[in-house]
């Protein structure tokens with residue numbers, strides 16, 4: 001029997017960020033640790049980040065060695081062949097930000113640990129992500145907002161783990177943001193300021209394209225983690241998915 005994933009309205013309806021610095025009293029207070037943790041502390045930290053992800057809505061989160069993340073040079077090509085609908089519209093995406101596979105390998109090899117997490121997608125959301133209905137995302141204001149909300153909902157979980165890791169002394173920790181920052185950050189503006197003026201509206205939020213930065217093959221990673229996966233696309237109708245498949249979005253936090 002098909003598993004019912006709980007729908008939360010904020011998954012598809014939450015406000016885009018406001019420009020400028022947040023009010024000081026809205027900034028959370030976080031304890032800091034000395035830089036340079038020993039192996040026991042690191043183990044404790046990684047488990048803490050898993051719990052943060054779960055507490056923030058992830059449906060599963062796994063600690064893995066960064067060496068287990070498969071990379072493939074074709075991930076770089078996938079940004080423009082076939083063209084991602086968001087190719088060229090954000091300063092964080094190619095061709096404005098691009099790299100080489102060699103650089104992506106060097107970037108990932110600098111990390112030792114990662115946490116892969118997943119967000120299961122409820123029936124109320126999946127039709128806007130796969131099948132003919134997902135064209136609405138690119139065609140309407142409501143579609144943009146829904147997609148932007150989902151990106152923000154997903155990013156927030158990993159960002160919480162990234163912040164905790166940073167203050168624990170893992171200052172290179174990064175939560176990979178999948179999806180265009182034009183939608184996740186600049187939804188209200190409709191165009192990228194960085195491309196126009198060289199200055200990003202959300203320098204503390206926008207992350208460079210993870211496909212370009214690390215070239216991870218997330219399909220292969222999900223399969224290795226035992227997370228059964230199916231292809232999504234305009235032709236893949238959600239009602240054709242088998243009952244034992246729960247669609248999910250994947251996230252990745254790199255640490256150390």
Ligand code: SF4
Pocket residue numbers: 089090091092181182183185186191192193194195199200201202203206
């Ligand atoms: S200005 Fe907006 S769209 Fe452009 S890089 Fe910054 S966050 Fe992304």
